[in-house]
Amino acid sequence: MKISLHAGLVLRRGDKTFEIVRQLDDDSFQLEECLTRRPSTVDRLTLLKRIWDKTYQLVLPAGSAASTAEIKPPTDGSVQLDLGSLKKAVREDMERRKDYIDALQKAHVTRGQRKKIEVLVKKVATRRNDPRAPSASTVMSWAREYQNSGCSPWTLRSGNACRVRQRQTAPAMDRLVSRMIRTVYLTRDRYTLQHTLDCIRREAKELVAKKELEAAKADISLATLSRRVQEIDLFRRIAAREGTARARMVCRSVMDGAGAAYPLQRVEVDHTPLNWVVVCDRTGLPLGRPLLTVMVDAFSGYVLGIYLSFYGPGLSSVSGVIRNAVMPKGDFVRGVKLEHRWLAEGIPDELILDNGLEFHAIAFKLMAWELASDLMFCRVRTPWLKPHVERFFASLNHLTLSRGRIHKRVANVMNLDPRKDAAIKFSDLVKGLIMFVADVHPFEINERKLARPYDLMMEGMADCPPVAYPGDMDALRLTSALSKQLTIGPGGIELHGLPYGGAELFPMRKTFGERFKTLVKWDPDDMAWLWIQNPADHTWVQSPCRWEDYATGLSWNQHLVIRKFARHELQLIGAYEHLQTARLRLHDHWLDATSTKTSADAMLAARYSGATSARVMAPQDAPKPAVAPSRVVADAEVPKPAPRQIPEFDSFEMA
Numbered sequence: 001m002k003i004s005l006h007a008g009l010v011l012r013r014g015d016k017t018f019e020i021v022r023q024l025d026d027d028s029f030q031l032e033e034c035l036t037r038r039p040s041t042v043d044r045l046t047l048l049k050r051i052w053d054k055t056y057q058l059v060l061p062a063g064s065a066a067s068t069a070e071i072k073p074p075t076d077g078s079v080q081l082d083l084g085s086l087k088k089a090v091r092e093d094m095e096r097r098k099d100y101i102d103a104l105q106k107a108h109v110t111r112g113q114r115k116k117i118e119v120l121v122k123k124v125a126t127r128r129n130d131p132r133a134p135s136a137s138t139v140m141s142w143a144r145e146y147q148n149s150g151c152s153p154w155t156l157r158s159g160n161a162c163r164v165r166q167r168q169t170a171p172a173m174d175r176l177v178s179r180m181i182r183t184v185y186l187t188r189d190r191y192t193l194q195h196t197l198d199c200i201r202r203e204a205k206e207l208v209a210k211k212e213l214e215a216a217k218a219d220i221s222l223a224t225l226s227r228r229v230q231e232i233d234l235f236r237r238i239a240a241r242e243g244t245a246r247a248r249m250v251c252r253s254v255m256d257g258a259g260a261a262y263p264l265q266r267v268e269v270d271h272t273p274l275n276w277v278v279v280c281d282r283t284g285l286p287l288g289r290p291l292l293t294v295m296v297d298a299f300s301g302y303v304l305g306i307y308l309s310f311y312g313p314g315l316s317s318v319s320g321v322i323r324n325a326v327m328p329k330g331d332f333v334r335g336v337k338l339e340h341r342w343l344a345e346g347i348p349d350e351l352i353l354d355n356g357l358e359f360h361a362i363a364f365k366l367m368a369w370e371l372a373s374d375l376m377f378c379r380v381r382t383p384w385l386k387p388h389v390e391r392f393f394a395s396l397n398h399l400t401l402s403r404g405r406i407h408k409r410v411a412n413v414m415n416l417d418p419r420k421d422a423a424i425k426f427s428d429l430v431k432g433l434i435m436f437v438a439d440v441h442p443f444e445i446n447e448r449k450l451a452r453p454y455d456l457m458m459e460g461m462a463d464c465p466p467v468a469y470p471g472d473m474d475a476l477r478l479t480s481a482l483s484k485q486l487t488i489g490p491g492g493i494e495l496h497g498l499p500y501g502g503a504e505l506f507p508m509r510k511t512f513g514e515r516f517k518t519l520v521k522w523d524p525d526d527m528a529w530l531w532i533q534n535p536a537d538h539t540w541v542q543s544p545c546r547w548e549d550y551a552t553g554l555s556w557n558q559h560l561v562i563r564k565f566a567r568h569e570l571q572l573i574g575a576y577e578h579l580q581t582a583r584l585r586l587h588d589h590w591l592d593a594t595s596t597k598t599s600a601d602a603m604l605a606a607r608y609s610g611a612t613s614a615r616v617m618a619p620q621d622a623p624k625p626a627v628a629p630s631r632v633v634a635d636a637e638v639p640k641p642a643p644r645q646i647p648e649f650d651s652f653e654m655a
Helices: 044-052 088-106 114-128 136-148 171-185 193-209 222-230 234-242 244-250 315-326 362-371 387-398 426-443 453-463 473-479 503-512 556-570 576-592 599-609
Strands: 010-013 016-023 028-033 039-043 267-273 286-288 291-297 303-309 350-353 374-377 482-488 493-495 498-500 516-523 526-533 540-544
Touching: 028 044, 039 044, 088 114, 088 136, 114 136, 171 193, 171 222, 193 222, 234 244, 267 315, 267 387, 286 599, 291 315, 291 387, 303 315, 303 426, 315 362, 315 473, 315 482, 362 374, 362 473, 362 482, 387 426, 426 453, 482 493, 493 516, 493 526, 498 526, 503 516, 503 526, 503 540, 556 599
Parallel strands: 267 350, 350 374
Antiparallel strands: 010 016, 016 028, 028 039, 267 291, 291 303, 482 516, 493 498, 516 526, 526 540
């Protein structure tokens, strides 16, 4: 019959069903599996060949004229046989037949000259040492089919090579095998083929006892069972035994359409715990494994920003890495000797994210909206959708830092304790990572693109410069700050026990009264100030913390740890005196310890230390953030209480 390759044609191969969805420009067709909708591309010649040798079976409407017709090989010579895809025995047989046919053509012997054909057959058989010389009738039949097809190589194949092997098992045994594969092998218990075969043989004995199956046909081999399992779609096998997520990972297909055309068009964001245990700069105690948050450009693979902390994958880490990626790197890398300038700065067009809770938080969405950056969330458990940031994490394993490294535990082998070997200080680790992302990683050759991230970034920035942040560092700090709706009362505003507000709130109280709700923002690295939005004109007012001695240089996560310690020790929340006492008690607790007993204590110490890459690389003589005149509503002097004699607590402050 005549086959029309068009969109909508349905083909079947074993248990898989495919549909032709479109014809591409290069004379190939795109197929989709009907069950999983996974795409594949097949050229026209290969598709025709697979239909002819019945690798693909046509699924035609019932009652159609073509449904019962026999498919004949193409005779126009447009389809070329791929000899490399055939088995060796089939190729040798085709060459044998062609040799006999060529002997007739060279001797100018027609198909009806039987005596002459017999002589030629004997000569060819002697030359080839063919023990099974064909008869003259057979050679004439080969020559007739070959010439009538227009010398198509399809006719040289033996009919046995195209024959589909029929199953020899009894119908009852066949049903039993299918049922046991479905109920035993294709389960989350992940039983072996041998166990499945044992179950089949046990059930077969019961069928024989019931005289529902003949004893001679009540057994199959392990090889037969393996072939039956291999006929099932790989995606279905893995999904049934290991879950759909694992099946998607094994059968994944990454398309080039998710690439970027210019720098900062697509920026990938992710977290990873580093494989090293670091120590505190001041005390020398091991703090544990820090968490690294990075932003990587999808166009070039260049690292745009980093943020190192012990806070975990939360809003503080996300805010820190956005601030580091957008701002110029001059002040951040001032204390590091770099051979090349860190090029990264500017606002990303789109952020590629996973489904972490911090990326779905309202505070993070506000940051993205104020930066005019779009958000794209990847499916769960699909790390290949962020290939550039995953490749960067893999390259971190090539760092030469050995002491304090986390090693994979091996059974029956003496394991080293990385906490005892930890030697590198947190500040040195931050500076080393800056050297890696500026001088090492950008110059690693991408074997796929045959280019370096540094060169791609330079060329891309020359053709399409990134959009620079229009404001100053104070405005960026406000944009990347954490936010929350809070109520301002007669005593000002309270953020987890910290009091804010003074004379700068008087104009808003005249308009909205002594109690009203508004948006509040705060810098997670410095709790000395927060920003309060005027509900009327949406301007921002900086409000200092009334506990200045406590809040200056205090991070958001440090404050949360101190409150947790105070709640446990003193059973009272919110009192300034009790927070100061809890801070001193916690100070004595860490100083009296000669070593960290558990990893939980180490992580608590790391979080309390407030160690982040931003604080390590911040200029020591940096002035306090000032309020832009356009954003100030009231600039009255805030009355301050008399200074108190409180011992300075700086055991975990970074030098």
